Amino acid sequence: MDADAGTDSDYDAERLRLIREVRQRLESLSRAGVETMPRSPERAPVPRPVVAEAAVAAPRPVVEVKVEAPAPAAPTPPPVEARPEPSSKPKATPTTRPKPSPASVPQQPIAAVGSLFGAVEFKSPYVEPADRAEALAVLAAEVAGCVRCPSLAASRTQTVFADGSPTARLMFIGEAPGADEDRLGVPFVGKAGQLLTDMITKGMGLRREDVYIANILKCRPPENRDPTPQESSNCFPYLERQIEIVRPEYLCLLGRVAAGTLLNTALSMGRLRGRWHRVFGIPAVATYHPAYLLRTPAAKKDAWEDLQMLMRAMGLVTPKKKG
Numbered sequence: 291m292d293a294d295a296g297t298d299s300d301y302d303a304e305r306l307r308l309i310r311e312v313r314q315r316l317e318s319l320s321r322a323g324v325e326t327m328p329r330s331p332e333r334a335p336v337p338r339p340v341v342a343e344a345a346v347a348a349p350r351p352v353v354e355v356k357v358e359a360p361a362p363a364a365p366t367p368p369p370v371e372a373r374p375e376p377s378s379k380p381k382a383t384p385t386t387r388p389k390p391s392p393a394s395v396p397q398q399p400i401a402a403v404g405s406l407f408g409a410v411e412f413k414s415p416y417v418e419p420a421d422r423a424e425a426l427a428v429l430a431a432e433v434a435g436c437v438r439c440p441s442l443a444a445s446r447t448q449t450v451f452a453d454g455s456p457t458a459r460l461m462f463i464g465e466a467p468g469a470d471e472d473r474l475g476v477p478f479v480g481k482a483g484q485l486l487t488d489m490i491t492k493g494m495g496l497r498r499e500d501v502y503i504a505n506i507l508k509c510r511p512p513e514n515r516d517p518t519p520q521e522s523s524n525c526f527p528y529l530e531r532q533i534e535i536v537r538p539e540y541l542c543l544l545g546r547v548a549a550g551t552l553l554n555t556a557l558s559m560g561r562l563r564g565r566w567h568r569v570f571g572i573p574a575v576a577t578y579h580p581a582y583l584l585r586t587p588a589a590k591k592d593a594w595e596d597l598q599m600l601m602r603a604m605g606l607v608t609p610k611k612k613g
């Protein structure tokens with residue numbers, strides 16, 4: 291699980307994916323009758339380019355998928371994208387992209403993943419904040435009866451849906467429940483969960499119950515093995531729906547499996563962290579999984595930088611240390 295320090299050998303696949311995404315977008319504009327594109331200003335005024343953060347991780351240049359960092363304390367994401375109006379119609383999502391191939395990154399096209407163009411790509415209508423808890427409860431009940439992965443359904447004690455606030459500004463997404471989570475039915479309650487809780491509370495100065503915590507898989511894979519591509523693909527619509535209901539302003543992708551699945555990439559965490567991405571148009575930060583941090587304490591410094599990047603965008607200040 292969460293072998294976050296993967297290799298950098300998928301640079302070409304990532305480059306091809308981006309080229310293809312650009313081509314698909316241009317073709318789609320062409321089909322819509324757009325014949326010319328206005329030249330963009332040399333440098334549109336943007337609040338805070340993330341160049342400094344982007345440089346943190348990359349030993350060699352990564353194809354530009356970074357987006358501008360959201361302005362501190364601004365509840366809306368960067369200016370490259372208009373947030374959808376509550377009643378806005380969901381847009382169609384891309385369905386085919388060349389896929390990277392490590393075992394834990396889904397091979398099948400997943401319905402909607404990070405958009406290079408920052409378009410919000412929700413499929414379902416906006417859920418009013420007051421109705422989110424109920425919408426999530428309905429979804430949780432559906433998940434509890436899920437048998438899309440028959441062997442996981444047979445081996446699980448229970449499904450592990452999520453924890454936290456249905457109206458959270460920030461959503462953490464991990465990999466899959468472990469033994470403790472399977473027993474208790476709550477994500478991130480084991481040792482890695484304790485570290486995540488400390489990151490949220492002591493590091494970010496938030497309460498755990500103010501954020502929303504979910505996983506790529508809702509069932510525990512036996513022996514804590516990586517989710518298979520099929521399992522990730524089967525479970526993805528539930529996570530997609532959770533994101534759509536909660537509509538967090540920011541996402542934090544914990545570890546290679548979550549980041550690889552949601553960003554549709556096989557790049558290592560070393561290449562993904564330290565810069566902004568988008569998932570369904572939502573600004574997203576990828577960082578090391580807490581379980582990896584427990585095994586590799588030297589990586590905590592990088593993870594803390596990632597959280598601080600998130601905090602700056604969210605307008606959060608580091609809590610003062612006691613004593």
Ligand code: URA
Pocket residue numbers: 464465466467468471476477478479480482483505581
């Ligand atoms: N690791 C995860 O990715 N998720 C959990 O819920 C627990 C451990």
